Amino acid sequence: MFADFSRGDDCLFEINQKDQQPLPPPFDDIDEEPLFRRLTEEAKKKYVLLDDTIAVNIPKPETQEEEAQLVNSFLSGLRRLVSREDNWTFLEPLMISLEHCAKCQTCSEGCHIYEESGRHPYYRPSYRSEILRRIYFKYLKNSSTWVHGDIELNWKTVARLIELSYRCNLCRRCAQSCPIGVDNALLAREIRKVASQEMGIVPKELHDSGSMLQLKVGSSTGMNAIVARDNVEFIDEDTTDRTGIAVETPWDKEGADILLIHNAGEIMAWPENPGGFALLFSAAGLSWTMSSDLAAYDGINYGVWYDDFQFARTALLHLEAARKLKVKKIVIGECGHAHKALSVIADKVVTGDLNIPRESGINVLRDIVREGRVKFDKSRNDFPVTLHDPCNLVRLMGIVSPQREIIEAIVPKERFREMEPHGVENYCCGGGSGFAIMSGHNFAHWRHHVSGRRKLRQVLEAFQGEVMDMEHPKYVCAPCSNCKGQLRDIIAYYDAWERAGIYYGGLVELMVNAMVDAQPGYIDWEWH
Protein backbone atom coordinates (compact mmCIF):
# COMPACT_ATOMS: atom_id res chain seq x y z
CA MET A 1 0.00 0.00 0.00
CA PHE A 2 2.82 2.42 0.74
CA ALA A 3 4.60 1.45 -2.48
CA ASP A 4 1.48 2.09 -4.58
CA PHE A 5 1.28 5.65 -3.33
CA SER A 6 4.38 6.59 -5.32
CA ARG A 7 3.44 4.79 -8.51
CA GLY A 8 1.03 5.01 -11.41
CA ASP A 9 -0.86 7.96 -12.85
CA ASP A 10 -4.41 6.95 -12.11
CA CYS A 11 -6.64 7.31 -9.10
CA LEU A 12 -5.43 4.90 -6.43
CA PHE A 13 -9.00 4.01 -5.53
CA GLU A 14 -12.60 5.06 -6.02
CA ILE A 15 -15.54 5.48 -3.70
CA ASN A 16 -17.87 2.53 -4.16
CA GLN A 17 -21.31 3.41 -2.88
CA LYS A 18 -22.10 -0.27 -2.40
CA ASP A 19 -19.40 -0.41 0.30
CA GLN A 20 -21.07 2.32 2.33
CA GLN A 21 -23.43 1.76 5.22
CA PRO A 22 -27.04 2.69 4.40
CA LEU A 23 -28.41 5.80 6.10
CA PRO A 24 -31.34 5.67 8.55
CA PRO A 25 -34.92 6.00 7.20
CA PRO A 26 -36.24 7.56 5.08
CA PHE A 27 -32.91 7.40 3.23
CA ASP A 28 -32.20 3.75 3.94
CA ASP A 29 -32.40 2.43 0.40
CA ILE A 30 -28.81 2.77 -0.80
CA ASP A 31 -29.88 2.06 -4.39
CA GLU A 32 -32.00 5.20 -4.35
CA GLU A 33 -29.23 7.49 -3.17
CA PRO A 34 -27.96 10.11 -5.61
CA LEU A 35 -25.01 8.82 -7.59
CA PHE A 36 -21.49 9.99 -6.79
CA ARG A 37 -20.44 11.99 -9.83
CA ARG A 38 -17.12 10.81 -11.20
CA LEU A 39 -14.27 13.07 -12.25
CA THR A 40 -14.29 14.14 -15.88
CA GLU A 41 -11.69 12.69 -18.22
CA GLU A 42 -10.42 16.20 -18.86
CA ALA A 43 -9.75 16.76 -15.14
CA LYS A 44 -8.12 13.34 -14.88
CA LYS A 45 -5.70 14.20 -17.66
CA LYS A 46 -4.74 17.54 -16.23
CA TYR A 47 -4.39 17.12 -12.48
CA VAL A 48 -2.61 14.84 -10.03
CA LEU A 49 -4.94 12.03 -9.02
CA LEU A 50 -5.41 10.43 -5.64
CA ASP A 51 -8.90 9.04 -5.21
CA ASP A 52 -11.85 10.11 -7.31
CA THR A 53 -12.07 13.78 -6.57
CA ILE A 54 -9.79 16.82 -6.58
CA ALA A 55 -9.49 19.54 -3.95
CA VAL A 56 -6.21 21.24 -4.73
CA ASN A 57 -5.77 21.16 -8.54
CA ILE A 58 -2.07 20.30 -8.72
CA PRO A 59 -1.19 20.17 -12.42
CA LYS A 60 0.73 17.08 -13.53
CA PRO A 61 4.34 18.15 -14.03
CA GLU A 62 5.38 18.27 -17.66
CA THR A 63 9.15 18.16 -17.37
CA GLN A 64 11.69 16.39 -15.19
CA GLU A 65 12.62 19.78 -13.75
CA GLU A 66 9.06 20.33 -12.63
CA GLU A 67 8.99 16.87 -11.10
CA ALA A 68 12.22 17.54 -9.22
CA GLN A 69 10.93 20.93 -8.12
CA LEU A 70 7.93 19.32 -6.40
CA VAL A 71 10.17 16.93 -4.46
CA ASN A 72 12.87 19.44 -3.58
CA SER A 73 10.56 22.19 -2.45
CA PHE A 74 8.61 19.73 -0.32
CA LEU A 75 11.80 18.47 1.35
CA SER A 76 13.01 22.00 1.95
CA GLY A 77 9.63 22.86 3.48
CA LEU A 78 9.77 19.77 5.65
CA ARG A 79 13.21 20.82 6.92
CA ARG A 80 11.80 24.16 7.93
CA LEU A 81 8.84 22.46 9.55
CA VAL A 82 11.06 20.63 12.01
CA SER A 83 13.23 23.63 12.85
CA ARG A 84 12.56 25.79 15.89
CA GLU A 85 13.40 29.03 14.06
CA ASP A 86 10.89 28.44 11.27
CA ASN A 87 8.10 26.64 13.08
CA TRP A 88 8.10 27.88 16.64
CA THR A 89 4.31 28.01 16.49
CA PHE A 90 3.65 24.30 16.21
CA LEU A 91 7.00 22.54 16.60
CA GLU A 92 6.27 20.79 19.86
CA PRO A 93 2.99 19.07 19.01
CA LEU A 94 4.37 18.40 15.53
CA MET A 95 7.41 16.51 16.81
CA ILE A 96 5.39 14.45 19.28
CA SER A 97 3.05 13.39 16.49
CA LEU A 98 5.73 12.96 13.85
CA GLU A 99 8.06 10.78 15.87
CA HIS A 100 5.53 8.53 17.58
CA CYS A 101 2.76 6.17 16.57
CA ALA A 102 1.89 2.85 18.19
CA LYS A 103 0.21 1.64 14.95
CA CYS A 104 -2.81 0.56 16.98
CA GLN A 105 -5.30 2.10 14.50
CA THR A 106 -7.55 3.35 17.28
CA CYS A 107 -7.65 6.67 15.43
CA SER A 108 -9.33 5.09 12.41
CA GLU A 109 -12.33 4.10 14.50
CA GLY A 110 -12.69 7.72 15.53
CA CYS A 111 -12.65 9.10 11.99
CA HIS A 112 -15.97 9.73 10.25
CA ILE A 113 -14.29 9.98 6.84
CA TYR A 114 -12.64 6.57 7.12
CA GLU A 115 -15.75 4.96 8.58
CA GLU A 116 -18.26 6.42 6.15
CA SER A 117 -16.11 5.89 3.06
CA GLY A 118 -16.70 2.17 3.41
CA ARG A 119 -13.58 1.97 5.58
CA HIS A 120 -11.15 2.79 2.86
CA PRO A 121 -7.61 2.19 4.17
CA TYR A 122 -6.17 5.26 2.40
CA TYR A 123 -8.48 7.40 4.54
CA ARG A 124 -7.13 6.13 7.85
CA PRO A 125 -5.86 9.19 9.76
CA SER A 126 -2.68 7.22 10.43
CA TYR A 127 -2.00 6.45 6.77
CA ARG A 128 -1.38 10.07 5.79
CA SER A 129 0.73 10.58 8.91
CA GLU A 130 2.73 7.44 8.26
CA ILE A 131 3.73 8.60 4.78
CA LEU A 132 4.95 11.90 6.20
CA ARG A 133 6.69 10.08 9.03
CA ARG A 134 8.51 7.70 6.67
CA ILE A 135 9.66 10.60 4.47
CA TYR A 136 10.91 12.39 7.57
CA PHE A 137 12.84 9.43 8.93
CA LYS A 138 14.28 8.27 5.61
CA TYR A 139 15.10 11.56 3.89
CA LEU A 140 15.67 13.99 6.73
CA LYS A 141 17.04 11.80 9.49
CA ASN A 142 18.66 9.12 7.32
CA SER A 143 17.24 6.56 9.73
CA SER A 144 16.84 2.90 9.04
CA THR A 145 13.90 2.02 6.78
CA TRP A 146 13.96 -1.37 8.45
CA VAL A 147 12.95 0.33 11.69
CA HIS A 148 10.73 3.14 10.40
CA GLY A 149 9.37 1.70 7.16
CA ASP A 150 10.26 2.50 3.57
CA ILE A 151 8.78 5.04 1.19
CA GLU A 152 9.79 6.12 -2.28
CA LEU A 153 9.85 9.89 -2.52
CA ASN A 154 8.94 11.16 -5.97
CA TRP A 155 6.62 13.86 -7.30
CA LYS A 156 3.63 11.54 -7.09
CA THR A 157 4.25 10.89 -3.39
CA VAL A 158 4.44 14.61 -2.72
CA ALA A 159 1.48 15.67 -4.84
CA ARG A 160 -0.76 12.88 -3.58
CA LEU A 161 0.21 13.56 0.02
CA ILE A 162 -0.82 17.21 -0.40
CA GLU A 163 -4.10 16.17 -1.99
CA LEU A 164 -4.61 13.65 0.84
CA SER A 165 -4.10 16.40 3.42
CA TYR A 166 -7.36 17.79 2.02
CA ARG A 167 -9.29 14.62 2.83
CA CYS A 168 -9.25 15.49 6.54
CA ASN A 169 -11.68 17.86 8.25
CA LEU A 170 -9.03 18.70 10.90
CA CYS A 171 -11.71 17.86 13.47
CA ARG A 172 -9.15 16.19 15.78
CA ARG A 173 -11.49 13.44 16.86
CA CYS A 174 -8.68 10.99 16.06
CA ALA A 175 -6.31 12.94 18.29
CA GLN A 176 -8.80 12.61 21.11
CA SER A 177 -8.94 8.85 20.68
CA CYS A 178 -5.18 8.31 20.40
CA PRO A 179 -3.82 6.59 23.53
CA ILE A 180 -0.46 8.36 23.21
CA GLY A 181 -1.68 11.78 22.08
CA VAL A 182 -0.71 11.77 18.41
CA ASP A 183 -2.55 14.51 16.53
CA ASN A 184 -3.04 13.32 12.96
CA ALA A 185 -5.09 16.41 12.13
CA LEU A 186 -2.19 18.61 13.12
CA LEU A 187 0.04 16.61 10.77
CA ALA A 188 -2.50 17.05 7.96
CA ARG A 189 -2.44 20.80 8.54
CA GLU A 190 1.35 20.86 8.65
CA ILE A 191 1.41 19.15 5.24
CA ARG A 192 -0.98 21.84 3.95
CA LYS A 193 1.33 24.41 5.50
CA VAL A 194 4.41 23.14 3.66
CA ALA A 195 2.40 23.11 0.44
CA SER A 196 1.25 26.71 0.92
CA GLN A 197 4.23 28.38 2.56
CA GLU A 198 6.97 26.61 0.64
CA MET A 199 5.37 25.52 -2.63
CA GLY A 200 2.49 27.95 -3.25
CA ILE A 201 0.08 25.04 -3.60
CA VAL A 202 -3.30 25.70 -2.02
CA PRO A 203 -7.00 25.50 -2.96
CA LYS A 204 -7.98 28.82 -4.51
CA GLU A 205 -11.13 29.10 -2.38
CA LEU A 206 -8.99 29.24 0.74
CA HIS A 207 -6.16 31.43 -0.48
CA ASP A 208 -6.84 33.59 -3.55
CA SER A 209 -10.52 34.19 -2.91
CA GLY A 210 -10.15 33.58 0.83
CA SER A 211 -7.24 34.95 2.86
CA MET A 212 -5.97 37.24 0.10
CA LEU A 213 -9.39 38.76 -0.52
CA GLN A 214 -9.93 39.33 3.19
CA LEU A 215 -6.56 41.05 3.60
CA LYS A 216 -7.22 43.18 0.50
CA VAL A 217 -10.87 44.28 0.80
CA GLY A 218 -11.68 43.24 4.37
CA SER A 219 -13.72 40.08 3.92
CA SER A 220 -13.48 36.81 2.04
CA THR A 221 -17.06 37.47 0.91
CA GLY A 222 -15.69 40.41 -1.09
CA MET A 223 -17.60 42.94 1.04
CA ASN A 224 -15.64 46.09 1.74
CA ALA A 225 -16.60 48.08 4.84
CA ILE A 226 -19.13 50.23 2.97
CA VAL A 227 -21.01 47.23 1.61
CA ALA A 228 -20.83 45.45 4.97
CA ARG A 229 -22.31 48.44 6.80
CA ASP A 230 -24.97 48.89 4.15
CA ASN A 231 -25.93 45.22 4.46
CA VAL A 232 -26.02 45.34 8.25
CA GLU A 233 -28.23 48.41 8.07
CA PHE A 234 -30.57 46.44 5.86
CA ILE A 235 -30.48 43.58 8.39
CA ASP A 236 -31.27 45.99 11.23
CA GLU A 237 -34.35 47.23 9.34
CA ASP A 238 -35.39 43.70 8.47
CA THR A 239 -34.99 42.53 12.08
CA THR A 240 -36.99 45.53 13.29
CA ASP A 241 -39.80 44.67 10.83
CA ARG A 242 -39.84 41.02 11.76
CA THR A 243 -39.68 41.33 15.53
CA GLY A 244 -41.36 44.68 16.18
CA ILE A 245 -38.33 45.77 18.22
CA ALA A 246 -36.18 48.61 16.93
CA VAL A 247 -32.64 47.38 16.26
CA GLU A 248 -29.61 49.47 15.38
CA THR A 249 -26.16 47.97 15.21
CA PRO A 250 -23.53 50.28 16.71
CA TRP A 251 -20.40 50.74 14.58
CA ASP A 252 -16.93 51.85 15.66
CA LYS A 253 -18.07 52.88 19.13
CA GLU A 254 -14.93 53.64 21.08
CA GLY A 255 -14.93 52.42 24.66
CA ALA A 256 -17.69 49.86 24.22
CA ASP A 257 -17.26 46.77 26.40
CA ILE A 258 -17.54 44.30 23.54
CA LEU A 259 -16.29 44.20 19.97
CA LEU A 260 -18.58 41.66 18.28
CA ILE A 261 -17.02 39.90 15.29
CA HIS A 262 -19.18 37.69 13.09
CA ASN A 263 -18.21 35.48 10.24
CA ALA A 264 -19.22 37.86 7.43
CA GLY A 265 -20.79 34.93 5.59
CA GLU A 266 -23.60 35.33 8.12
CA ILE A 267 -24.26 38.85 6.86
CA MET A 268 -24.49 37.65 3.28
CA ALA A 269 -26.23 34.32 3.60
CA TRP A 270 -27.82 34.02 7.08
CA PRO A 271 -28.79 37.59 8.04
CA GLU A 272 -31.15 36.36 10.80
CA ASN A 273 -28.01 35.47 12.73
CA PRO A 274 -26.32 38.88 13.01
CA GLY A 275 -29.83 40.34 13.26
CA GLY A 276 -30.54 38.03 16.21
CA PHE A 277 -27.27 38.94 17.93
CA ALA A 278 -27.96 42.67 17.53
CA LEU A 279 -31.45 42.25 18.96
CA LEU A 280 -30.39 40.12 21.93
CA PHE A 281 -27.29 42.15 22.82
CA SER A 282 -29.29 45.38 22.70
CA ALA A 283 -32.27 43.95 24.58
CA ALA A 284 -29.91 42.64 27.26
CA GLY A 285 -28.41 46.12 27.64
CA LEU A 286 -24.86 45.10 26.68
CA SER A 287 -22.34 47.74 25.65
CA TRP A 288 -21.15 46.53 22.26
CA THR A 289 -20.00 47.57 18.82
CA MET A 290 -18.94 46.26 15.46
CA SER A 291 -15.85 47.58 13.69
CA SER A 292 -15.55 48.72 10.09
CA ASP A 293 -11.75 48.41 10.08
CA LEU A 294 -10.15 46.16 7.47
CA ALA A 295 -11.09 42.52 8.24
CA ALA A 296 -12.55 43.45 11.63
CA TYR A 297 -16.13 42.83 10.47
CA ASP A 298 -15.21 39.34 9.26
CA GLY A 299 -14.03 36.90 11.92
CA ILE A 300 -12.91 34.29 9.45
CA ASN A 301 -9.25 33.42 9.37
CA TYR A 302 -8.64 30.78 6.73
CA GLY A 303 -4.98 30.61 7.73
CA VAL A 304 -6.01 28.19 10.51
CA TRP A 305 -6.53 25.65 7.76
CA TYR A 306 -3.31 25.97 5.81
CA ASP A 307 -0.84 28.78 6.49
CA ASP A 308 0.69 30.38 9.62
CA PHE A 309 1.62 33.63 7.88
CA GLN A 310 -1.89 34.30 6.56
CA PHE A 311 -3.19 33.27 9.95
CA ALA A 312 -1.04 35.78 11.80
CA ARG A 313 -1.78 38.64 9.40
CA THR A 314 -5.52 38.24 9.82
CA ALA A 315 -5.41 37.68 13.59
CA LEU A 316 -3.38 40.88 14.02
CA LEU A 317 -5.99 42.88 12.10
CA HIS A 318 -8.73 41.57 14.38
CA LEU A 319 -6.80 42.37 17.53
CA GLU A 320 -5.61 45.77 16.35
CA ALA A 321 -9.20 46.82 15.63
CA ALA A 322 -10.11 45.84 19.19
CA ARG A 323 -7.17 47.74 20.64
CA LYS A 324 -8.06 50.83 18.63
CA LEU A 325 -11.62 50.84 19.94
CA LYS A 326 -10.36 50.24 23.50
CA VAL A 327 -12.93 47.49 24.08
CA LYS A 328 -12.69 45.21 27.11
CA LYS A 329 -13.00 42.07 25.01
CA ILE A 330 -13.71 40.60 21.61
CA VAL A 331 -16.80 38.42 21.41
CA ILE A 332 -16.88 35.87 18.61
CA GLY A 333 -20.16 35.11 16.85
CA GLU A 334 -21.35 31.69 15.73
CA CYS A 335 -18.25 30.58 13.81
CA GLY A 336 -16.20 27.61 14.97
CA HIS A 337 -13.06 28.36 13.00
CA ALA A 338 -13.07 31.97 14.22
CA HIS A 339 -13.14 30.54 17.73
CA LYS A 340 -10.14 28.37 16.92
CA ALA A 341 -8.25 31.21 15.27
CA LEU A 342 -8.87 34.08 17.62
CA SER A 343 -9.43 32.35 20.96
CA VAL A 344 -6.85 29.61 20.82
CA ILE A 345 -4.24 29.82 18.07
CA ALA A 346 -3.86 33.62 18.31
CA ASP A 347 -2.30 33.04 21.72
CA LYS A 348 0.73 31.70 19.87
CA VAL A 349 1.36 34.95 18.00
CA VAL A 350 0.24 37.89 20.15
CA THR A 351 1.81 39.51 23.14
CA GLY A 352 1.48 42.61 25.31
CA ASP A 353 -1.47 44.94 24.87
CA LEU A 354 -2.56 43.12 21.72
CA ASN A 355 -3.43 40.13 23.83
CA ILE A 356 -6.96 41.39 24.33
CA PRO A 357 -9.39 39.01 26.04
CA ARG A 358 -11.57 37.01 23.68
CA GLU A 359 -14.75 35.22 24.57
CA SER A 360 -17.21 32.95 22.81
CA GLY A 361 -20.54 34.51 21.88
CA ILE A 362 -22.16 31.32 23.20
CA ASN A 363 -20.98 32.14 26.72
CA VAL A 364 -22.25 35.70 26.48
CA LEU A 365 -25.64 34.44 25.30
CA ARG A 366 -25.68 31.94 28.14
CA ASP A 367 -25.10 34.78 30.61
CA ILE A 368 -28.00 36.73 29.09
CA VAL A 369 -30.23 33.72 29.72
CA ARG A 370 -28.84 32.97 33.17
CA GLU A 371 -29.19 36.55 34.36
CA GLY A 372 -32.74 36.76 33.06
CA ARG A 373 -31.94 39.83 30.95
CA VAL A 374 -34.27 38.64 28.18
CA LYS A 375 -37.48 36.68 28.71
CA PHE A 376 -38.17 33.55 26.70
CA ASP A 377 -41.30 31.50 26.10
CA LYS A 378 -40.16 28.01 25.20
CA SER A 379 -43.60 27.01 23.93
CA ARG A 380 -42.82 29.09 20.84
CA ASN A 381 -40.21 26.51 19.91
CA ASP A 382 -42.64 23.62 19.96
CA PHE A 383 -40.94 21.44 17.34
CA PRO A 384 -38.24 18.77 17.45
CA VAL A 385 -34.78 20.25 17.93
CA THR A 386 -31.35 18.64 17.87
CA LEU A 387 -28.02 20.32 18.49
CA HIS A 388 -24.93 20.02 16.36
CA ASP A 389 -21.71 20.66 18.26
CA PRO A 390 -19.08 22.48 16.16
CA CYS A 391 -15.72 20.73 16.72
CA ASN A 392 -13.86 23.91 17.59
CA LEU A 393 -16.35 24.84 20.30
CA VAL A 394 -16.52 21.48 22.00
CA ARG A 395 -13.38 19.46 21.35
CA LEU A 396 -10.96 22.34 21.07
CA MET A 397 -12.42 24.69 23.69
CA GLY A 398 -14.66 22.59 25.91
CA ILE A 399 -17.71 24.80 25.38
CA VAL A 400 -20.34 22.13 25.92
CA SER A 401 -22.79 23.15 28.62
CA PRO A 402 -23.48 26.85 27.75
CA GLN A 403 -25.37 26.03 24.53
CA ARG A 404 -27.31 23.33 26.40
CA GLU A 405 -28.22 25.69 29.20
CA ILE A 406 -29.60 28.07 26.56
CA ILE A 407 -31.52 25.29 24.81
CA GLU A 408 -33.02 24.24 28.13
CA ALA A 409 -34.41 27.77 28.56
CA ILE A 410 -35.83 28.12 25.04
CA VAL A 411 -36.94 24.64 23.89
CA PRO A 412 -39.52 22.41 25.65
CA LYS A 413 -37.66 19.56 27.32
CA GLU A 414 -39.58 16.83 25.51
CA ARG A 415 -38.79 18.42 22.15
CA PHE A 416 -34.99 18.38 22.49
CA ARG A 417 -32.97 15.33 21.59
CA GLU A 418 -29.20 14.97 21.63
CA MET A 419 -27.27 13.48 18.75
CA GLU A 420 -25.17 10.51 19.73
CA PRO A 421 -22.36 10.98 20.39
CA HIS A 422 -22.30 14.69 21.24
CA GLY A 423 -20.31 17.22 23.25
CA VAL A 424 -16.56 16.64 23.11
CA GLU A 425 -17.22 13.29 21.40
CA ASN A 426 -19.15 14.96 18.55
CA TYR A 427 -18.63 14.35 14.87
CA CYS A 428 -17.65 17.08 12.40
CA CYS A 429 -20.38 18.37 10.07
CA GLY A 430 -18.19 17.24 7.18
CA GLY A 431 -17.43 20.78 6.04
CA GLY A 432 -14.61 21.51 8.48
CA SER A 433 -11.18 22.86 7.47
CA GLY A 434 -12.46 24.75 4.44
CA PHE A 435 -14.42 21.96 2.77
CA ALA A 436 -17.80 23.68 3.17
CA ILE A 437 -16.70 26.35 0.69
CA MET A 438 -14.89 23.99 -1.70
CA SER A 439 -16.87 22.51 -4.56
CA GLY A 440 -14.57 22.34 -7.60
CA HIS A 441 -14.96 19.32 -9.90
CA ASN A 442 -17.01 16.78 -7.90
CA PHE A 443 -15.64 17.74 -4.49
CA ALA A 444 -19.11 18.72 -3.24
CA HIS A 445 -20.19 15.16 -4.04
CA TRP A 446 -17.32 13.83 -1.98
CA ARG A 447 -18.45 16.03 0.91
CA HIS A 448 -22.02 14.79 0.64
CA HIS A 449 -21.18 11.13 0.12
CA VAL A 450 -18.19 10.79 2.44
CA SER A 451 -17.21 13.56 4.88
CA GLY A 452 -20.75 14.79 5.59
CA ARG A 453 -22.39 11.38 5.72
CA ARG A 454 -21.86 10.74 9.45
CA LYS A 455 -23.50 14.03 10.39
CA LEU A 456 -26.49 13.34 8.16
CA ARG A 457 -26.72 9.91 9.77
CA GLN A 458 -26.66 11.47 13.25
CA VAL A 459 -29.31 14.03 12.35
CA LEU A 460 -31.60 11.35 10.94
CA GLU A 461 -31.02 9.13 13.97
CA ALA A 462 -31.84 11.99 16.33
CA PHE A 463 -35.20 12.50 14.63
CA GLN A 464 -36.24 8.83 14.35
CA GLY A 465 -39.71 8.37 15.82
CA GLU A 466 -40.90 11.67 14.38
CA VAL A 467 -43.09 11.89 11.29
CA MET A 468 -40.52 12.37 8.56
CA ASP A 469 -42.16 14.81 6.18
CA MET A 470 -42.28 18.50 5.40
CA GLU A 471 -45.47 19.01 7.37
CA HIS A 472 -43.53 18.22 10.53
CA PRO A 473 -40.56 20.60 10.54
CA LYS A 474 -37.51 19.76 12.62
CA TYR A 475 -34.65 22.07 13.55
CA VAL A 476 -30.95 21.22 13.50
CA CYS A 477 -29.36 23.93 15.63
CA ALA A 478 -25.82 24.50 14.38
CA PRO A 479 -24.09 27.47 16.01
CA CYS A 480 -21.41 27.84 13.32
CA SER A 481 -21.49 29.38 9.83
CA ASN A 482 -19.30 26.73 8.31
CA CYS A 483 -21.42 23.90 9.74
CA LYS A 484 -24.55 25.68 8.50
CA GLY A 485 -23.10 25.88 4.99
CA GLN A 486 -22.36 22.17 4.99
CA LEU A 487 -25.76 21.28 6.48
CA ARG A 488 -27.54 23.50 3.95
CA ASP A 489 -25.75 21.79 1.08
CA ILE A 490 -26.27 18.23 2.29
CA ILE A 491 -29.93 18.84 3.20
CA ALA A 492 -30.48 20.15 -0.32
CA TYR A 493 -28.51 17.30 -1.89
CA TYR A 494 -30.64 14.63 -0.21
CA ASP A 495 -33.88 16.66 -0.41
CA ALA A 496 -34.02 16.26 3.36
CA TRP A 497 -36.37 19.24 3.77
CA GLU A 498 -38.88 17.94 1.24
CA ARG A 499 -38.55 14.31 2.28
CA ALA A 500 -38.07 14.56 6.04
CA GLY A 501 -38.83 18.14 7.11
CA ILE A 502 -35.25 18.74 8.21
CA TYR A 503 -34.30 22.39 8.52
CA TYR A 504 -31.26 24.02 10.05
CA GLY A 505 -30.19 27.31 11.59
CA GLY A 506 -28.14 28.90 14.31
CA LEU A 507 -28.63 29.31 18.03
CA VAL A 508 -29.62 32.99 18.24
CA GLU A 509 -32.37 32.42 15.68
CA LEU A 510 -33.89 29.86 18.02
CA MET A 511 -33.52 32.28 20.94
CA VAL A 512 -35.21 35.18 19.15
CA ASN A 513 -37.95 32.81 18.01
CA ALA A 514 -38.77 32.25 21.70
CA MET A 515 -38.27 35.84 22.83
CA VAL A 516 -41.41 37.06 24.62
CA ASP A 517 -41.06 40.71 23.59
CA ALA A 518 -40.56 39.88 19.91
CA GLN A 519 -43.33 39.11 17.45
CA PRO A 520 -43.58 35.34 16.99
CA GLY A 521 -42.25 33.64 13.88
CA TYR A 522 -38.61 34.75 13.63
CA ILE A 523 -37.78 31.38 12.10
CA ASP A 524 -39.69 31.37 8.85
CA TRP A 525 -38.95 27.77 7.79
CA GLU A 526 -38.36 29.00 4.29
CA TRP A 527 -35.95 26.63 2.66
CA HIS A 528 -32.48 28.00 1.99
Next chain:
Amino acid sequence: MADFVVGDITLDIDEDGFIQQPEAWNEAIAKALAKTEGVDELTEAHWKVVNYLRDYYLEFGIAPMIRKLCKSTGFKLKEIYELFPSGPAKGACKVAGLPKPTGCV
Protein backbone atom coordinates in the same frame (compact mmCIF):
# COMPACT_ATOMS: atom_id res chain seq x y z
CA MET B 1 -10.37 26.19 -16.68
CA ALA B 2 -12.33 25.30 -19.80
CA ASP B 3 -13.61 27.18 -22.85
CA PHE B 4 -17.20 28.28 -23.10
CA VAL B 5 -18.23 29.26 -26.61
CA VAL B 6 -21.26 31.44 -27.37
CA GLY B 7 -21.55 32.53 -31.00
CA ASP B 8 -18.19 34.03 -31.84
CA ILE B 9 -17.23 34.73 -28.22
CA THR B 10 -15.04 32.32 -26.27
CA LEU B 11 -14.94 32.67 -22.50
CA ASP B 12 -13.10 30.83 -19.73
CA ILE B 13 -15.29 29.02 -17.24
CA ASP B 14 -14.09 27.61 -13.92
CA GLU B 15 -14.71 24.12 -12.53
CA ASP B 16 -18.11 25.25 -11.26
CA GLY B 17 -19.18 26.71 -14.59
CA PHE B 18 -18.80 30.41 -13.70
CA ILE B 19 -17.49 32.70 -16.45
CA GLN B 20 -14.21 34.39 -15.65
CA GLN B 21 -14.80 37.59 -17.61
CA PRO B 22 -17.95 39.11 -16.06
CA GLU B 23 -17.53 42.23 -18.22
CA ALA B 24 -18.04 40.20 -21.41
CA TRP B 25 -21.52 39.08 -20.33
CA ASN B 26 -24.51 39.68 -22.59
CA GLU B 27 -27.99 38.25 -23.10
CA ALA B 28 -26.85 35.47 -25.39
CA ILE B 29 -24.28 34.38 -22.81
CA ALA B 30 -26.94 34.47 -20.11
CA LYS B 31 -29.13 32.16 -22.20
CA ALA B 32 -26.25 29.77 -22.81
CA LEU B 33 -25.28 29.78 -19.11
CA ALA B 34 -28.92 29.15 -18.18
CA LYS B 35 -28.87 25.99 -20.28
CA THR B 36 -25.91 24.69 -18.23
CA GLU B 37 -28.14 25.17 -15.19
CA GLY B 38 -30.99 23.19 -16.71
CA VAL B 39 -33.01 26.33 -17.46
CA ASP B 40 -34.07 26.10 -21.11
CA GLU B 41 -35.91 29.37 -21.37
CA LEU B 42 -35.36 32.63 -19.52
CA THR B 43 -38.77 34.07 -18.66
CA GLU B 44 -39.56 37.57 -17.50
CA ALA B 45 -39.23 36.33 -13.91
CA HIS B 46 -35.75 34.96 -14.62
CA TRP B 47 -34.68 38.26 -16.16
CA LYS B 48 -35.97 40.19 -13.17
CA VAL B 49 -33.60 38.22 -10.93
CA VAL B 50 -30.71 38.30 -13.40
CA ASN B 51 -31.00 42.04 -14.04
CA TYR B 52 -31.13 42.85 -10.34
CA LEU B 53 -28.01 40.75 -9.69
CA ARG B 54 -26.26 42.32 -12.64
CA ASP B 55 -27.07 45.89 -11.62
CA TYR B 56 -26.04 45.28 -8.02
CA TYR B 57 -22.80 43.66 -9.11
CA LEU B 58 -21.92 46.54 -11.43
CA GLU B 59 -22.52 49.01 -8.59
CA PHE B 60 -20.87 47.23 -5.66
CA GLY B 61 -18.53 44.68 -7.23
CA ILE B 62 -20.05 41.69 -5.42
CA ALA B 63 -23.30 39.74 -5.28
CA PRO B 64 -26.09 41.10 -3.07
CA MET B 65 -27.32 39.43 0.10
CA ILE B 66 -29.87 36.78 -0.74
CA ARG B 67 -32.50 38.51 1.39
CA LYS B 68 -31.94 41.78 -0.48
CA LEU B 69 -32.44 39.92 -3.73
CA CYS B 70 -35.73 38.52 -2.42
CA LYS B 71 -36.96 41.83 -1.08
CA SER B 72 -36.04 43.79 -4.20
CA THR B 73 -37.46 41.32 -6.72
CA GLY B 74 -40.46 40.35 -4.59
CA PHE B 75 -39.66 36.65 -5.01
CA LYS B 76 -39.55 34.28 -2.08
CA LEU B 77 -36.41 32.19 -1.81
CA LYS B 78 -38.41 29.11 -2.73
CA GLU B 79 -39.50 30.82 -5.93
CA ILE B 80 -35.91 31.70 -6.76
CA TYR B 81 -34.99 28.03 -6.33
CA GLU B 82 -37.87 27.17 -8.69
CA LEU B 83 -36.46 29.59 -11.25
CA PHE B 84 -32.82 28.56 -10.72
CA PRO B 85 -32.61 25.02 -9.28
CA SER B 86 -29.05 25.48 -7.95
CA GLY B 87 -30.24 28.49 -5.98
CA PRO B 88 -29.45 32.19 -5.95
CA ALA B 89 -25.69 31.96 -5.45
CA LYS B 90 -24.68 28.99 -7.57
CA GLY B 91 -27.48 29.27 -10.13
CA ALA B 92 -28.77 32.82 -10.58
CA CYS B 93 -25.39 34.50 -10.07
CA LYS B 94 -23.85 32.18 -12.64
CA VAL B 95 -26.47 33.06 -15.25
CA ALA B 96 -26.03 36.76 -14.47
CA GLY B 97 -22.33 36.37 -15.26
CA LEU B 98 -21.13 37.16 -11.76
CA PRO B 99 -17.98 35.49 -10.42
CA LYS B 100 -18.55 32.57 -8.10
CA PRO B 101 -19.44 33.86 -4.63
CA THR B 102 -16.50 33.64 -2.22
CA GLY B 103 -16.10 33.24 1.53
CA CYS B 104 -18.34 31.34 3.93
CA VAL B 105 -21.62 31.87 2.10
